[in-house]
Amino acid sequence: MGIGYWGHTPHLVLHPQRYGNVPIPWLVADGYIANYQEVLNELPLILVTSNWFKEMYVRDGIKASTIEVLPVGCDTTSFNPFDKGDPKIVAVRESLGIPPEQLMILTVGGDAASKGAQEVMQALAIIDGKAPNWKYVCKVWPQPRTKAQNLLVSNKFYRSDL
Incomplete structure (x- = not known):
């Protein structure tokens, strides 16, 4: 296999x-x-x-x-909340310019689009005024298709300079 x-x-x-x-x-x-x-x-x-x-x-x-x-599975019991003051959490938030009081929403995947990122962005656009202060981060695998997709929607939903 x-x-x-x-x-x-x-x-x-x-x-x-x-x-x-x-x-x-x-x-x-x-x-x-x-x-x-x-x-x-x-x-x-x-x-x-x-x-x-x-x-x-x-x-x-x-x-x-x-x-x-055959879906990819994971042991969900291995996911535990970290304290906001944990050095790794602080370092990641600082590197992304996200203060501790701001809500961070994260999508991780090969090309974020197949992980539902566009739908999340559309939902955030609808509730923006009603939602707490937030920042949406998409971690993608660098590839030409991802770059092209990002360019198509960069002006609509998120800052492409992060």
Whole structure:
């Protein structure tokens, strides 16, 4: 089993096949699936992390019948609140220019858009006058598509200079 995106097909699929193994890749999408449709369609099983990713693979020519959703899970009991005075919390807030009394809303993900960031921004725009003082932070993976998406909405919802 290998974990990655369709562009890792040479390592996740072709390499194991060269040694007689049947690979089962667990994939995310990364834009349009521009290559390896034939190779991926020959596999008996492809795992993806969400229904959205399955839709992207099917949209781009991969057989739906071989794709199963296996969500990424986490142990939610490992998430514990930190004291606002914790040095790590203080350092992060200072680096982002967020004072202790300001509410910080955070989205973390490859491209924030697939994590619901646009919907959060739209909701914040609606409740802005009624909400406590807030700052919305999106941590994304640097890639050309993310930069293009940020440029499209930077004037509408958030400061792009942070």
